[in-house]
Amino acid sequence: MSIYIVRPKTESVARSLNLSSRKFTLESRQTQVEEVVNFWQENKTYRTINQWIEEATSREENQILKYPIYSGITGVNIVEMPDEEAERMRQELPSALIVLDQPIEIILPDINVADVKGEVTADELWHLEAIGLETARKQGFTGKGKNITIAVLDTGIDSTHPELRGKVAECHGFNPRNQQIQLIPSQDTDGHGTHVAGLICGQQVGVAPEVSLISSLMLPNRRGNLSDLYLWLDWIGTRQDVKIANISAGTSVYLDDISDLIDTLLAVGILPVCAVGNDGINKTNAPANCRGALSIGSANSDGQVSWFSGSGRLSINNHIYDVPYLVAPGEKVFSAIPGGGYKPKDGTSMATPIVSGVAALILEKYASQITVGRLIDALLSTCKDLGQDANRQGKGLVQVKAAL
Secondary structure, three states: OEEEEEEEOOOOOOOOOOHHHOEOOHHHHHHHHHHHHHHHHOOHHHHHHHHHHHHHHHOOOOOOEEOOOOOOOOOOEEEEEOHHHHHHHHHHOOOEEEEEOOEEEEOOOEEOOOOOEOOOOOHHHHHHHHOOHHHHHHOOOOOOOOOOEEEEEEOEEOOOOOOOOOOEEEEEEEEOOOOEEEEOOOEEOOOHHHHHHHHHHOOOOOOOOOOEEEEEEOOHHHEEEHHHHHHHHHHHOOOOOEEEEEEOEEEOOOOHHHHHHHHHHHHHOOEEEEEOOOOOOOEOOEOOOOOOOEEEEEEOOOOOEOOOOOEEEEEEOOEEEEEOOEEEEOOOEEEEOOOOOEEEEEOHHHHHHHHHHHHHHHHHHHOOOOEHHHHHHHHHHOOEOOOOOHHHHOOOEOOHHHHO
16 A cells, blocks of 8 residues: 555646735635635546545445545645556546655754753844844834744644743644544654744744744654645645744655645745755755745855755746745754753754744734735845855845844
């Protein structure tokens, strides 16, 4: 038995809906989700795929298991079946894309050799100064990301850490026995997710301390599958409160079917903020290398792009573009670790939640008016030029004051 991802081969939400005009309000979310779900429900190939699976699962010799669909925004079915059944589906449904599941994993940071610290000093919060947040606060800026919810798709979060107490609204995990996403106790299976969460909304180390988090344990012990990404993003579609999805995971290839998945998030009014990877020049990770993702690279305290920060030029479906789109502090960045204390880490995984936090500050101020396109423009058009090649720094270093 193998797991397959099945969806219409050529249909695309991005080609049918104006993604840049989508909004983030609760009222807009409901309407936008319904519009995307209806897009798939009215699609002939999608209906044919569903009918084929229903008939196959109803046979007495059934060996096919269809995973739950939560919101229906992705146009995807996750199916566990013998390889010969997958081949039969390919023969009988030439308009269906049938992809064998594959591994994805956390974009692993380099853990700094420094010891765990019980406290952090002002100098060790350089990442907040570099993005202009400390200066903005001294000048009276009071934004903290209130009423903004971010889904962190990671290794889990230790919600008992002093930096994060009261900030993790819910913790969810995947139950492999029934293929259901369900509530679980707070936990971090690696430490990565807690570090990421701290940079979003930690009381001292975070960009937006009043953001509410949904902990999505997508990658227990750092690893998961591509099907998990589809399931989790489909599930997020049921959450009208989630406005940003922070993703520091992926695979080191470009996958066209993931690109449409990312566009689906934009279509329902969720901003995907994704780490580009730690493999250096001319190497990137999906989903960050998808055109619709807000791809994030890393910079250091000297104002240089980190040597490990991924980058590359892609030519996909007649579109040529560079990633990352912007950079944020990602070297020797202190944040929370499970059990208490702080540790510095290096990686685009550290830069990504900083940008998620800045996006939350913008949404807090302009949520009722701002669209997906305007939010992305606010982040990109106000970056600080680091004087490096655009294909390494993107638009430059994210800045809080200018964006607001």
